[in-house]
Amino acid sequence: xxxxxxxxxxxxxxxxxxxxxxxxxxxxxxxxxxxxxxxxxxxxxxxxxxxxxxxxxxxxxxxxxxxxxxxxxxxxxxxxxxxxxxxxxxxxxxxxxxxxxxxxxxxxxxxxxxxxxxxxxxxxxxxxxxxxxxxxxxxxxxxxxxxxxxxxxxxxxxxxxxxxxxxxxxxxxxxxxxxxxxxxxxxxxxxxxxxxxxxxxxxxxxxxxxxxxxxxxxxxxxxxxxxxxxxxxxxxxxxxxxxxxxxxxxxxxxxxxxxxxxxxxxxxxxxxxxxxxxxxxxxxxxxxxxxxxxxxxxxxxxxxxxxxxxxxxxxxxxxxxxxxxxxxxxxxxxxxxxxxxxxxxxxxxxxxxxxxxxxxxxxxxxxxxxxxxxxxxxxxxxxxxxxxxxxxxxxxxxx
Amino acid sequence: xxxxxxxxxxxxxxxxxxxxxxxxxxxxxxxxxxxxxxxxxxxxxxxxxxxxxxxxxxxxxxxxxxxxxxxxxxxxxxxxxxxxxxxxxxxxxxxxxxxxxxxxxxxxxxxxxxxxxxxxxxxxxxxxxxxxxxxxxxxxxxxxxxxxxxxxxxxxxxxxxxxxxxxxxxxxxxxxxxxxxxxxxxxxxxxxxxxxxxxxxxxxxxxxxxxxxxxxxxxxxxxxxxxxxxxxxxxxxxxxxxxxxxxxxxxxxxxxxxxxxxxxxxxxxxxxxxxxxxxxxxxxxxxxxxxxxxxxxxxxxxxxxxxxxxxxxxxxxxxxxxxxxxxxxxxxxxxxxxxxxxxxxxxxxxxxxxxxxxxxxxxxxxxxxxxxxxxxxxxxxxxxxxxxxxxxxxxxxxxxxxxxxxxxxxxxxxxxxxxxxxxxxxxxxxxxxxxxxxxxxxxxxxxxxxxxxxxxxxxxxxxxxxxxxxxxxxxxxxxxxxxxxxxxxxxxxxxxxxxxxxxxxxxxxxxxxxxxxxxxx
Numbered sequence: 001x002x003x004x005x006x007x008x009x010x011x012x013x014x015x016x017x018x019x020x021x022x023x024x025x026x027x028x029x030x031x032x033x034x035x036x037x038x039x040x041x042x043x044x045x046x047x048x049x050x051x052x053x054x055x056x057x058x059x060x061x062x063x064x065x066x067x068x069x070x071x072x073x074x075x076x077x078x079x080x081x082x083x084x085x086x087x088x089x090x091x092x093x094x095x096x097x098x099x100x101x102x103x104x105x106x107x108x109x110x111x112x113x114x115x116x117x118x119x120x121x122x123x124x125x126x127x128x129x130x131x132x133x134x135x136x137x138x139x140x141x142x143x144x145x146x147x148x149x150x151x152x153x154x155x156x157x158x159x160x161x162x163x164x165x166x167x168x169x170x171x172x173x174x175x176x177x178x179x180x181x182x183x184x185x186x187x188x189x190x191x192x193x194x195x196x197x198x199x200x201x202x203x204x205x206x207x208x209x210x211x212x213x214x215x216x217x218x219x220x221x222x223x224x225x226x227x228x229x230x231x232x233x234x235x236x237x238x239x240x241x242x243x244x245x246x247x248x249x250x251x252x253x254x255x256x257x258x259x260x261x262x263x264x265x266x267x268x269x270x271x272x273x274x275x276x277x278x279x280x281x282x283x284x285x286x287x288x289x290x291x292x293x294x295x296x297x298x299x300x301x302x303x304x305x306x307x308x309x310x311x312x313x314x315x316x317x318x319x320x321x322x323x324x325x326x327x328x329x330x331x332x333x334x335x336x337x338x339x340x341x342x343x344x345x346x347x348x349x350x351x352x353x354x355x356x357x358x359x360x361x362x363x364x365x366x367x368x369x370x371x372x373x374x375x376x377x378x379x380x381x382x383x384x385x386x387x388x389x390x391x392x393x394x395x396x397x398x399x
Numbered sequence: 400x401x402x403x404x405x406x407x408x409x410x411x412x413x414x415x416x417x418x419x420x421x422x423x424x425x426x427x428x429x430x431x432x433x434x435x436x437x438x439x440x441x442x443x444x445x446x447x448x449x450x451x452x453x454x455x456x457x458x459x460x461x462x463x464x465x466x467x468x469x470x471x472x473x474x475x476x477x478x479x480x481x482x483x484x485x486x487x488x489x490x491x492x493x494x495x496x497x498x499x500x501x502x503x504x505x506x507x508x509x510x511x512x513x514x515x516x517x518x519x520x521x522x523x524x525x526x527x528x529x530x531x532x533x534x535x536x537x538x539x540x541x542x543x544x545x546x547x548x549x550x551x552x553x554x555x556x557x558x559x560x561x562x563x564x565x566x567x568x569x570x571x572x573x574x575x576x577x578x579x580x581x582x583x584x585x586x587x588x589x590x591x592x593x594x595x596x597x598x599x600x601x602x603x604x605x606x607x608x609x610x611x612x613x614x615x616x617x618x619x620x621x622x623x624x625x626x627x628x629x630x631x632x633x634x635x636x637x638x639x640x641x642x643x644x645x646x647x648x649x650x651x652x653x654x655x656x657x658x659x660x661x662x663x664x665x666x667x668x669x670x671x672x673x674x675x676x677x678x679x680x681x682x683x684x685x686x687x688x689x690x691x692x693x694x695x696x697x698x699x700x701x702x703x704x705x706x707x708x709x710x711x712x713x714x715x716x717x718x719x720x721x722x723x724x725x726x727x728x729x730x731x732x733x734x735x736x737x738x739x740x741x742x743x744x745x746x747x748x749x750x751x752x753x754x755x756x757x758x759x760x761x762x763x764x765x766x767x768x769x770x771x772x773x774x775x776x777x778x779x780x781x782x783x784x785x786x787x788x789x790x791x792x793x794x795x796x797x798x799x800x801x802x803x804x805x806x807x808x809x810x811x812x813x814x815x816x817x818x819x820x821x822x823x824x825x826x827x828x829x830x831x832x833x834x835x836x837x838x839x840x841x842x843x844x845x846x847x848x849x850x851x852x853x854x855x856x857x858x859x860x861x862x863x864x865x866x867x868x869x870x871x872x873x874x875x876x877x878x879x880x881x882x883x884x885x886x887x888x889x890x891x892x893x894x895x896x897x898x899x900x901x902x903x904x905x906x907x908x909x910x911x912x913x914x915x916x917x918x919x920x
């Protein structure tokens with residue numbers, strides 16, 4: 001199968017349209033920024049993020065009453081009864097998330113003091129309850145300790161499997177729970193209303209630092225990439241084209257993030273850094289082709305003609321490669337879960353924009369720089385000539 | 400088949416075997432690739448060690464040591480006063496030359512710089528001494544946390560210092576964050592300080608009962624108000640001297656004992672260094688109250704009846720559980736300074752399980768789509784690329800096992816993403832081969848040219864992605880580092896598979912000697 005057979009598209013001729021389309025995107029992003037601001041994630045804004053799984057109906061009114069300054073929303077599918085709670089940044093460093101979870105546990109499970117909550121407590125607490133009461137009459141020897149450690153692990157694993165215990169039956173039917181142990185559990189434990197799935201807490205200091213580090217990482221890696229291209233191709237024009245390509249792709253991805261109000265998290269930064277390295281690939285492949293063609297028989301062609309020729313020659317590869325990553329990203333967006341989704345979306349936009357910028361933006365920037373340098377210096381005039389879209393047809397068919 | 404090809408096959412099968420062995424779970428190594436906290440569940444903490452506390456303590460001990468040494472050398476004891484965490488001044492009684500004290504300072508207070516001032520000497524901690532002390536403080540804190548976490552039985556914890564005053568703590572499999580944080584954060588800083596004035600029910604009342612001089616030199620700390628049976632009935636306040644003559648650093652051991660009426664108490668003994676300090680403190684202050692302060696709370700303040708050498712007892716209203724926990728943290732060493740939590744990321748076991756399921760599902764589906772696309776587009780050569788991808792996957796996983804890299808959720812996405820990117824090497828070569836074929840080259844020549852021409856380009860595209868993955872590795876923590884790692888390893892593996900494996904398959908299927916006419920591409 002083949003999609004592009006001897007393509008001969010005039011990319012250079014249409015470059016201004018390409019730039020216009022990108023500008024529209026970036027302006028829409030800037031507008032979204034002024035309209036909505038940045039949806040900073042907990043990594044950068046600080047504060048606490050808590051995910052809870054509820055045993056039965058989610059007590060939204062109670063949660064909103066107890067946590068007036070929190071953003072509370074459903075996480076995942078409705079039938080999973082998972083709730084995401086986001087709390088704003090605290091002025092001081094503290095164990096904010098832990099305290100809130102502890103308080104919610106007390107308020108939502110009143111009158112249960114002194115009993116163990118099998119939906120809340122961990123393995124260790126359950127094990128020590130079992131060891132203390134020794135329902136299986138094992139004594140206090142190492143084997144007995146091992147026996148109860150194993151038993152509590154099995155019960156907690158069972159909880160992980162079902163998500164949250166909804167009836168004592170689920171607990172006592174766990175493999176290895178004896179009749180006596182079941183009696184003990186029925187007497188000394190209860191099933192609380194929620195299970196903490198995750199809790200995160202980022203203090204003001206770490207948040208501010210991560211912002212700075214993320215910015216530096218993106219800027220430095222873009223510059224490193226430009227330097228690499230410059231040295232590799234001994235061509236400043238190409239280096240600038242590459243940097244422009246990276247800036248374009250990152251800008252488009254950010255614009256998308258702002259328009260879609262995606263949360264700006266560490267994962268998004270990881271996606272942006274990956275884009276910096278990956279979206280440049282198409283450009284490198286295209287540059288390689290220009291260099292190869294210059295060495296070979298294509299003497300006498302202008303830079304614009306060289307760019308058009310190389311883009312067309314590598315077009316099939318460019319689309320296929322981006323396409324395969326695109327397919328993988330579709331799978332990640334569809335099935336990867338909430339943590340991966342935002343990350344995969346940004347990558348997808350970056351990949352699309354990376355391909356687009358190689359075709360439309362890079363040639364424009366390379367040409368602009370080439371003209372600018374030819375005005376300021378008189379070196380290598382042969383390469384530069386005024387660009388017209390009606391340049392004569394190439395002697396040799398682009399293959 | 401020519402020998403060259405046979406050797407290549409042996410090499411590739413060898414590589415395949417080595418990496419396959421690495422990822423097969425065995426009874427001794429049930430989890431060849433370790434899961435990160437986000438997949439396994441566990442607690443990730445970043446704590447700041449409040450190193451200035453240790454600095455202040457050092458200054459206190461310097462003040463103390465100046466006084467005790469003056470006494471030991473039969474000089475009049477100077478009055479000393481702390482200016483800030485790093486500085487104190489000593490004023491000898493009128494008529495006594497400061498040179499005597501300078502000599503003591505040179506011998507016993509090497510960490511301080513001495514400058515004469517109008518009526519005495521000013522002691523300021525040297526910058527090197529201060530930074531050394533701060534480093535030591537963090538190291539000691541790491542060690543203490545390590546001992547505590549080990550006592551709790553956490554498997555494979557990671558406790559490492561980071562950027563000056565921070566400690567990163569990773570506890571895989573811990574599903575009760577509140578309890579673990581309590582045990583880690585308890586400073587267990589034990590201090591023995593002299594009491595001034597009387598206790599009262601409010602801090603203000605205690606403050607009012609002190610003389611202005613006493614007010615400047617004391618801290619007012621809370622204590623438990625107990626009834627005759629030792630039960631806690633309320634809070635009261637006690638003024639204790641700011642100066643800390645003996646601290647938990649001087650403690651050698653601690654264990655739970657039974658008190659007079661069978662209540663739990665904590666017995667302790669001093670180190671060889673601590674014994675004389677405590678002996679001097681008790682000997683010089685018989686009849687006064689001495690407060691036992693634990694993490695800025697007065698546990699008890701018995702009256703000193705005689706000189707105590709070597710051993711002592713802390714009485715307080717503890718439950719057995721509290722006494723056990725306290726002796727555990729005292730034994731495993733107090734923290735040299737308190738900790739402040741800067742960051743926490745805790746993932747429960749259920750969520751980790753969900754994440755793995757989703758991540759694996761997405762990856763498998765992504766892989767199948769990729770395989771289908773390759774075979775549809777490139778037919779026979781597509782199968783070749785799929786074989787290269789599979790080998791790429793095995794090498795990637797095997798390398799992770801050998802390097803003990805942890806697999807995180809973004810890392811899982813990184814694996815499948817890397818495979819998507821690795822397709823690029825094959826695409827570059829295949830497209831090149833197609834071009835050569837269109838130029839009416841023979842199948843063999845097209846294969847040769849395709850591989851050799853694509854080589855430089857492939858190296859370029861990999862290098863750019865590797866550069867950004869290195870930045871990512873440097874920038875990221877935990878899950879993101881995991882992503883960078885899979886990206887780096889996967890890209891390396893992809894160069895190998897494209898040039899060795901794809902190439903070899905072409906060589907086997909389209910043997911040079913056969914002069915093949917058709918290429919399935």
